[in-house]
Amino acid sequence: MLYSRSDNSVALSVDEWVTEAVAAGEVDQRIGPFAHQPPIWIRGSAIGNLPGATATSNISGAVHDGAMYLFLDQLGSRADVQRTLFHELLHCGLRHILSLDQFVAQMLNLYERDASIKAFADEWAASEVGQRAASLHGSECALARGVDETLASLAEPNARKCLKNAPLDRV
Numbered sequence: 001m002l003y004s005r006s007d008n009s010v011a012l013s014v015d016e017w018v019t020e021a022v023a024a025g026e027v028d029q030r031i032g033p034f035a036h037q038p039p040i041w042i043r044g045s046a047i048g049n050l051p052g053a054t055a056t057s058n059i060s061g062a063v064h065d066g067a068m069y070l071f072l073d074q075l076g077s078r079a080d081v082q083r084t085l086f087h088e089l090l091h092c093g094l095r096h097i098l099s100l101d102q103f104v105a106q107m108l109n110l111y112e113r114d115a116s117i118k119a120f121a122d123e124w125a126a127s128e129v130g131q132r133a134a135s136l137h138g139s140e141c142a143l144a145r146g147v148d149e150t151l152a153s154l155a156e157p158n159a160r161k162c163l164k165n166a167p168l169d170r171v
């Protein structure tokens with residue numbers, strides 16, 4: 001399961017959520033022109049919609065079973081919606097064009113070649129989610145996921161300044 005966590009430490013109260021209409025409008029505007037669109041579901045919370053999601057998961061978006069999800073209880077602004085959309089779209093794109101073996105090989109290749117990606121991916125792999133991925137699917141797969149999370153973070157608007165030598169500058 002691929003998902004993005006919001007910066008909110010707790011779920012927003014309902015009056016702080018962006019409205020479903022605002023979220024749906026952003027989706028239309030950002031991905032309307034794409035030829036291949038994943039199904040996108042806008043829901044109030046990850047709880048009950050995503051296996052394993054709890055009150056402390058703080059998940060703002062996910063790619064699960066071939067669909068993309070946006071969760072309003074972690075989306076307090078239009079910018080939050082955009083950021084989550086870009087993040088999840090990158091996961092969707094990579095999963096769409098690569099087989100699982102290709103995906104792992106390509107991600108590990110990037111891991112070996114770029115010190116800033118390696119650092120971010122190592123951090124992700126050491127996180128609670130990363131550790132769980134390693135115990136379920138093995139450490140190579142977990143590291144590949146860490147690289148994927150790095151790339152998805154870089155795909156978010158204004159994220160590039162976070163890493164030097166962002167790979168997206170070079171491809």
Ligand SMILES: [Zn+2]
Pocket residue numbers: 002003004087091148149152
């Ligand atoms: Zn992600």
